Amino acid sequence: MFWCMNMGFINRTLFILFIISIMSACSGMQRSEKEKIRKRNCQGEMIYRTSDEYFYPIATPKRVAKEPYPWEVDGNLPKITKDFFRCKGSSLHAPVRDLNDTSEGALYSDCDGGERHGLPNLGGKEGVYPILLDLLNYVQKKTGKRVIITSGHRCPSHNSYVDPSKENQTSKHQIGAEVDFYVQGMEDRPLEIVALLIQYYQETPIYQNQKEYLNFVRYEKPDAHVAMQPWMNKEVYIKLNQKGEGRNFDNQHPHPYLTIQVRFDREKGEKVIYKWQLAHNGYSKGW
Secondary structure, three states: OHHHHHHHHHHHHHHHHHHHHHHHHHHHHHHHHHHHHHHOOOOOOOOOOOOOOOOOOOOOOOOOOOOOOOHHHHHOOOOOOOHOOOOOOOOOOOOEEOOOOOOOOEOOOOOOOOOOOEEEEEEEEEOOOOOHHHHHHHHHHHOOOEEEEEOOOOOOOHHHHHHOOHHHHHHHHHOEEEEEEEEOOOOOOHHHHHHHHHHHHHHHHHHHOHHHHOOOOEEOOHHOOOOOOOOOOEEEEEEOOOOOOOHHHHOOOOOOOOEEEEOOOOOOEEOOOOOHHOOOOOOOOOO
């Protein structure tokens, strides 16, 4: 009986192996037939090359300057207004951490941007100090080139996001009294722009015979954090940030750039200083 059971098991095993072998053979036959069909359908031809053939040379790329827009021809550039100064914050920016602060609260989120909140309230209406507009438009007029504002107004949230350092917390960007910029096409000639800013005071009639505005002196204190001493008169302070200086979230470009701060409000006859109330509550918060 035991022998009969073994024979039954062996027969079943042999039958299964037989089925597997048939299936394998069929599969192999299918592959063989497909290969025969592939070879039968393949077509080929020899590639011949004559002795005088050559590859086309690749020309060296040439830099092509961007064609100006119609309103840029002959220096007819758009007039710089307060809207050019609107905050560059965005809720799409990822939070950043202050590398100098290891506490858990040292994580800064950006604001919703200048489309969601206004400019500082100066004299009952939103805007920035007019001397900044006058100086930048003067530079555009004299150079015929576009002024690129990299950082105008910064709300407190964006100001901390741009640069969370302690020194930056009283930045005049927050009160509409500071601007960072460079001139397109003159990125590596910032000293020429400084000369034009000084020249503005020489040519503007309201400053004539007023030495405190006409005479610029150099700022010699070390807290400017730049290699070249800034220039200043009674009304403005001009700082040159060279390559590698003054870099922050708004100024990640590779160019030198200039910073203009307003020191004195000529119309009100008072110094312009950072005020917490104006920075935090002096602009509309959006809708």
